[in-house]
Amino acid sequence: MTNKKIESVILPSRGSDKTFDITITNDIVTSVTPSTTQHPCPTLLLPTLCHPHLHLDKAYLLTSNNPAYAHLAPKTGSFSEALATTAQAKSLYTEEDLYLRGAQLLSTTYAQGAATARTFVEVDATTGTLPLTVARRLKHDFAHLVEVQIVAFAQEPLFSGQDAEDNLRVLEEVLESEAAADISVLGTTPYVESDRSSSLRNIRWAIQTAMDKRLHLDFHLDYTLSLQTDEVGNPYGPLTMAVTGILRDDDCWTRLNPGRTVVLGHATQFSQLPPHWMDMVARAIEGLPVHFVGLPTSDLFMMGRDDAHPKPRGTLPVVDMIRTHGINCCVGVNNVGNAFTPYGTGDLLGLACWGVGLYQAGAERDAEVLYGCVSWRARRAIGLATEQDEKEGEEMEVWEGMRWRGGLVVENRAVVEVPGREGEEGIRVPARQRRSVRDVVWDPPDVGLRRVVR
Ligand SMILES: [Zn+2]
Structure with a gap:
């Protein structure tokens, strides 16, 4: 039995202010529950x-x-x-x-x-x-x-x-x-x-x-x-x-x-x-x-x-x-x-x-x-639609019992750090957070912030 957990993710179909923990067992989503702790920089879970x-x-x-x-x-x-x-x-x-x-x-x-x-x-x-x-x-x-x-x-x-x-x-x-x-x-x-x-x-x-x-x-x-x-x-x-x-x-x-x-x-x-x-x-x-x-x-x-x-x-x-x-x-x-x-x-x-x-x-x-x-x-x-893809209007939804065919996790950094003046510490700027599909399409994240979860 293989178990996978994806924690503190925003599911865009459920709003950008809530996060969820997802468990996948043997390629079936076995639970989608609201996160018990709020992560300061939650990730976004999107279809691949x-x-x-x-x-x-x-x-x-x-x-x-x-x-x-x-x-x-x-x-x-x-x-x-x-x-x-x-x-x-x-x-x-x-x-x-x-x-x-x-x-x-x-x-x-x-x-x-x-x-x-x-x-x-x-x-x-x-x-x-x-x-x-x-x-x-x-x-x-x-x-x-x-x-x-x-x-x-x-x-x-x-x-x-x-x-x-x-x-x-x-x-x-x-x-x-x-x-x-x-x-x-x-x-x-x-x-x-x-x-x-x-x-x-x-x-x-x-x-x-x-x-x-x-x-x-x-x-x-x-x-x-x-x-x-x-x-x-x-x-x-x-x-x-x-x-x-x-x-x-x-x-x-x-x-x-x-x-x-x-x-x-x-x-x-x-x-x-x-x-x-x-x-x-x-x-x-x-x-x-x-x-x-x-x-x-x-x-x-x-x-x-x-x-x-x-x-x-x-x-x-x-x-x-x-x-x-x-x-x-x-x-x-x-x-x-x-x-x-x-x-x-x-x-x-x-x-x-x-x-x-x-x-x-x-x-x-x-x-x-x-x-x-x-x-x-x-x-x-191209004829490779998943169970999720076929649900018109709910393609980004994740539900218990669905077959897991992978997802794209978009991470958020906490800060962006740039060099300070000579002899001084770097400047730390709170990073903008991507919390919705709009944020990802309008301003695609660096490749380093993307991760396919199979
Ligand atoms: Zn061509």
């Missing part, structure tokens, strides 16, 4: 963070200072350059380097407070299966810290261009191989296909294959800011509508692949379309397990480059989509330290914090939506 969208194999290509990639530093910072240099980097991967960068990413992720992560691992004619082999090792080696979900991911075209046939063959072989035991998601990138009909073939193939293999599905989709047009200039609808149409056909997805979700990533196009499109999306996905993931750090870096003025900052308006349209959304980090997103630490709380300004979501209740976007909403999207 979750990465819904994280590229494992190409993390830190620019920031690992590996000399093998030194010549690939961005010259223009353009999207096409990022695609080209990252493709080049793939041919230089070694097992040791992939493992090191992957381990650096997962250990950072854990230290930042995440306990679950959907990781994209590229499988194609250039990179072969090496990144997948390494991802499986990482999944195993970090299993006690982070639940790593592996996406067999086609970043490259499958139905257009000279390598299409080989890319498709390698991916299909992987899904038939023993490695499939560690793959729970299929991911593709319809926007990289050279024409509309190839994008649609990509989508149809991916949906059919995911259903055949009982996999979750994850598309990088509609990654532009305007509608695409045919040869005489007539606009096509967003590919999102094509996806939902196929999923709905004869109820095939819910009938043949129950319990599996479909995630649409980027979808920046919707940020620039008239609002009625969002109503159409809400209707199109009704009853389907479709979730959107906004990837704002990449989107803002990459989109709107062709517009001289004003420069649109196109990314999915996730808070509005959740609030106004009831659409399932979350946000993710996407890339860390590579040409697609050279900046940032990959911290999900940093991302939630950024969301306050980005989505102009400054109300206290918005902070809870933003926290949900990097926690329970993300877990729901």
Whole structure:
């Protein structure tokens, strides 16, 4: 029998002025009782963070200072350059380097407070299966810290261009191989296909294959800011509508692949379309397990480059989509330290914090939506929702009898000490205390103040 005690914690759902002692026995919460003594600096207990969208194999290509990639530093910072240099980097991967960068990413992720992560691992004619082999090792080696979900991911075209046939063959072989035991998601990138009909073939193939293999599905989709047009200039609808149409056909997805979700990533196009499109999306996905993931750090870096003025900052308006349209959304980090997103630490709380300004979501209740976007909403999207996550409106609650799936403890320091004048003692300033979700989203705590309790 294993026993765990978490003492003097604030449970945000029960107010920030009370603290509780929690006992967990054999992964079941056996008691939640008001603390008998008041701690001067109580900690805060929150649901753990979750990465819904994280590229494992190409993390830190620019920031690992590996000399093998030194010549690939961005010259223009353009999207096409990022695609080209990252493709080049793939041919230089070694097992040791992939493992090191992957381990650096997962250990950072854990230290930042995440306990679950959907990781994209590229499988194609250039990179072969090496990144997948390494991802499986990482999944195993970090299993006690982070639940790593592996996406067999086609970043490259499958139905257009000279390598299409080989890319498709390698991916299909992987899904038939023993490695499939560690793959729970299929991911593709319809926007990289050279024409509309190839994008649609990509989508149809991916949906059919995911259903055949009982996999979750994850598309990088509609990654532009305007509608695409045919040869005489007539606009096509967003590919999102094509996806939902196929999923709905004869109820095939819910009938043949129950319990599996479909995630649409980027979808920046919707940020620039008239609002009625969002109503159409809400209707199109009704009853389907479709979730959107906004990837704002990449989107803002990459989109709107062709517009001289004003420069649109196109990314999915996730808070509005959740609030106004009831659409399932979350946000993710996407890339860390590579040409697609050279900046940032990959911290999900940093991302939630950024969301306050980005989505102009400054109300206290918005902070809870933003926290949900990097926690329970993300877990729901990737199909790893806990009993707690499923309780709409009570996702932060802890109750007796519930299965314990881990929590994020945010500690409070008593004082901040800074140096005094020469020969004098240091200055001790009472530290501000974080006592609510709002405090954590508006002003994320240092990583050293966060601790995942498994
Ligand atoms: Zn991505």
